[in-house]
Every structure is written in structure tokens, then in C-alpha cells.
Amino acid sequence: MKQLLLLVLSFLFSLPIVAQEEHDATLYFLDGTDISGYATLKLDKASFYGAPQDKIVFRVTKDEKADVWDQKTVTKVVFHDFDTPRTFEYIEIKYSNGTEITLLELIIKGEVSLYADALAAWNSKPKDPDEASHITPEPKYLKVKRDKETKLTTLTGNKKKIAAYFNECPGIVERLENNTFNIATLEDIVEYYNDLCSDNFLEAPPRAVKKQADRDEEEGE
Incomplete structure (x- = not known):
């Protein structure tokens, strides 16, 4: 009986943590449609096959079961309840031996776009709680890409590379x-x-x- 009580209490105390990870969001699909609700990210870089397994966990209302979405049906998710909207989108990168679709946070959109590694961006927390609700991760997690480029470029190292x-x-x-x-x-x-x-x-x-x-x-x- 005592063990059962402990399990129930553990479950109840874990609920607010899950809820805190969810944010008001809009999910965008490959067919051009979108839907609003609540979302969070499920990030796992160390998959069995070595490919990124980043997922978007989404539900329309908080009293329904969440579904998991990925690049097969979704293009991006936009979180609305940070200090500024945050966009995480699936980017297709071409390599000599094939392509890879990776989830990245879009920091700046333009002729040259700036992206951040999704895991690093999602886990970046401000040192001061009075600061913005999210911060840009360290430069080593940032990548740039021109409109016509099919690869991402990391500009760490010396200024000559930049x-x-x-x-x-x-x-x-x-x-x-x-x-x-x-x-x-x-x-x-x-x-x-x-x-x-x-x-x-x-x-x-x-x-x-x-x-x-x-x-x-x-x-x-």
C-alpha cells in the first residue's frame, strides 16, 4: 500500500513539470495547413542509426492525448508564449551520399539565415531569471546558410573564416x-x-x- 501511495504521489508531482514544458504553438504541415494548440520538443540526437530523431509533441487541448510529429508530415512549429515567437523548422541538407532533414531553430531569416542546433537552443536557459525567457546558444551551435546553399556552415574558429x-x-x-x-x-x-x-x-x-x-x-x- 505504501509503495502504491508513493507511485501516485510521484505521478502527481510530475504533472506540473510536463505542463511547464508545453507552450502555446502553431504546427505547420507539408500540405500548407496549420493548427494551433500546445507543443514541446522531444530531442534525441543519439539514435540507433545515427540520424537525428527530433520530434514535435503536440496536442490541440490540454485535456487530450498528445501526438508526436516529425519531418514526414510537418515543416515547422512556432512557439508563441516566449518573449518573441520561436520557430523550429525541418531543414533538408544535401550531402554527396544523400540528404538529411534536421530540426533547427530559425534565429534570423534572410538572404543569409542563421540557425541554431535544436537541442542546444531548447536547453539554453538565461542565467538571470529576470532576463528574456530564452537565449541564443553558444556560437559553436550556430550555423548559417544562404538561400541557394544546400549545406549549413559553422563559423567557429578564427575571424578569417567569418x-x-x-x-x-x-x-x-x-x-x-x-x-x-x-x-x-x-x-x-x-x-x-x-x-x-x-x-x-x-x-x-x-x-x-x-x-x-x-x-x-x-x-x-
């Missing part, structure tokens, strides 16, 4: 040389490129110029 990737953007190269930019400011670098050096820059220069002027003013303070 400069080589963004070599058609003199402003980035200059800021790397004077230590304004470095691997820790990869988000700023990608935003700078998309605003001022991408092919889309000429479509909306006033916004980009103002954004860069604000950056330059902050640097001069």
Missing part, C-alpha cells in the same frame, strides 16, 4: 579587423549582411541605412 564567408561585404570585413565584430556577435553580423550587403538591400535601403546609423551611433558612445 570574413571568407562574408567576403563580398566590406563593412563586415572591416569590423572584424577592428574587433567590432567577432564570433560572439554572429547575430549582428548576419543582420548587418542582410540589411546592407544582400541582393535585397536595394529594395528597402532607408530602413537598412537607419538601422546601421543606429549601430554606428551606439559604437561611438
Whole structure:
């Protein structure tokens, strides 16, 4: 009887933990439809076959059983109840011997997009509870990809690798040389490129110029 009571109490105390992991979310399917409800991520990099086994756990209402979804039917999930919406999407990467579909968090969308490893991003917690409800993981978990590229690039290491990737953007190269930019400011670098050096820059220069002027003013303070 005592053992049964302990099992019941353990189950009851575990319920709030599961509920806390769920977030208001929208699930997007391959056929273009979507549905709103509650979701969390089930992440397992060490699968038997070595391929990522990242799943999305989703249910429409909290009183129904959750279903598990993956890249076979789903394109992405967007979580709405963080300080800003967070998008995790399945990205198909082509290799010489085939393709692999990986779940990544989309940090910045643009001509150059910035992604984060899903497991690292989901487990990143702010050191200060008063900070934002999530933080960008360490640079070693970040990857960039141009629209026309079929692979992800990790820009860890020295600044020469970053400069080589963004070599058609003199402003980035200059800021790397004077230590304004470095691997820790990869988000700023990608935003700078998309605003001022991408092919889309000429479509909306006033916004980009103002954004860069604000950056330059902050640097001069």
C-alpha cells in the first residue's frame, strides 16, 4: 500500500513539470495547413542509426492525448508564449551520399539565415531569471546558410573564416579587423549582411541605412 501511495504521489508531482514544458504553438504541415494548440520538443540526437530523431509533441487541448510529429508530415512549429515567437523548422541538407532533414531553430531569416542546433537552443536557459525567457546558444551551435546553399556552415574558429564567408561585404570585413565584430556577435553580423550587403538591400535601403546609423551611433558612445 505504501509503495502504491508513493507511485501516485510521484505521478502527481510530475504533472506540473510536463505542463511547464508545453507552450502555446502553431504546427505547420507539408500540405500548407496549420493548427494551433500546445507543443514541446522531444530531442534525441543519439539514435540507433545515427540520424537525428527530433520530434514535435503536440496536442490541440490540454485535456487530450498528445501526438508526436516529425519531418514526414510537418515543416515547422512556432512557439508563441516566449518573449518573441520561436520557430523550429525541418531543414533538408544535401550531402554527396544523400540528404538529411534536421530540426533547427530559425534565429534570423534572410538572404543569409542563421540557425541554431535544436537541442542546444531548447536547453539554453538565461542565467538571470529576470532576463528574456530564452537565449541564443553558444556560437559553436550556430550555423548559417544562404538561400541557394544546400549545406549549413559553422563559423567557429578564427575571424578569417567569418570574413571568407562574408567576403563580398566590406563593412563586415572591416569590423572584424577592428574587433567590432567577432564570433560572439554572429547575430549582428548576419543582420548587418542582410540589411546592407544582400541582393535585397536595394529594395528597402532607408530602413537598412537607419538601422546601421543606429549601430554606428551606439559604437561611438
